[in-house]
Amino acid sequence: SYKSVLLILATLVLLLIVGLLFYEEQEEVTLAIPVRFEHIAHDLIAVRNIPVLEARLKGPSKVLKTLKDSQLSYKIDLSTAKPGPLFIKISFEMIKVPWRVSVLEIDPASFRITIEKRVEKIVPIVADLNKDPAPGYIISRVAAAPSMVRLTGPMSVLDKISAVRTTPVDVGGLTETIKKKVALNLNHNPHVQAIGDSLVEVEIVVKEKIVEKRLDVAIQAxxxxxxxxxTPDRIEILIRGPLNTLKNLAQDNGIQVYVDLKGQA
Incomplete structure (x- = not known):
């Protein structure tokens, strides 16, 4: 009937108006999602090929704009893990996204890690020196306090570490002894950590370079x-001392040789 048609049209118009009022523009974004391991045994560690996931999300643009990478993570329960290779398949449901946001794709879809025994090892600390002291000066001794550090990490990695270097210490142009606190350089071993304080006091002892020099000196009376x-009127002498001091003596006629003729007729 005519009334039924009007009712249907009115309902459609109402639904259209409601839809327009609540419509939000949809958008797609790709976010980096870090992988976090949970409940792994203290004596175990996950190493190798731990990726950052890239997730393609779809949802209202306003919601996606407020979504930060740090808000999302992919948590993996390793409470039952044992030493050896472990295959992990990514599940969309494990990524908790806000309401009205959906996960379209995750890359990679799977990955493999290795579970290893966590061990400890004590190794010496070696100061990493950068540049050279001032001309005429040498580094006579370098000491680190403490001189040893206890490391913890995967057995396969620690087996290859015989010493740990510090971050570079600039000794360019030094003329005197210095002490400086620096950190241990473990950046190239992300799975290795120092147990205790990772700061080390490095003492660099700087001294003048001691050399020997032969000089030809005129004999005076x-x-x-x-x-x-x-006769002879000149003499060759061998002197030993700080390099810069000997240079100055040679340039300024700082060494003179005399013969005392008092009482000689």
Whole structure:
């Protein structure tokens, strides 16, 4: 009937108006999602090929704009893990996204990690020195306190570590001894950590370089008013001392040799 048609049209118009009022523009974004391991045994550690997941999400643009990478994570329960390779298949349901946001795709869809025994090892600390001291000076001794560090990490990695270097210490142009606190350089071993304080006090002892130098020096006389002849009139001497001091002596005629002729006729 005519009334029924009007009722249907009115209902459709109402639904259209409601839809327009509540419509939100849909958008797609790709976010990086870190993988987090939970409940792994203290004596075990997950190593190798731990990726950052890339998830393609779809939802209202306003919601997606407020969504940060750090808000999302992919948690993996390793409470039953044992040493050896472990295959992990990604599940969309494990990523908790806000209401009206859906996960379209995750890359990679799976990955493999290795579970290893966590061990400890004590190794010496080696100071990493950068540049050279001032000319004429040398580094006579380098000491780190503490001199050893206890590391913890996967057995396969610690087996290959015989020492740990510090972050670089700049000694360029030094003329005196210094002490400096620096960190251990473990950046190239992300699965290895230092147990305890990772700061080390490094003492760098700087001294003048000691050298030997031969000088040809004229022989002079003193204590006589008579005419005299000295044969030979020059002498070669070997001196030993700080490099810069010897250079100055040679340049400024700082070394003189005298023959005392007092009482000689």
């Amino acid at each position: 003193t204590g006589s008013n008579y005419r005299y002849v000295i």
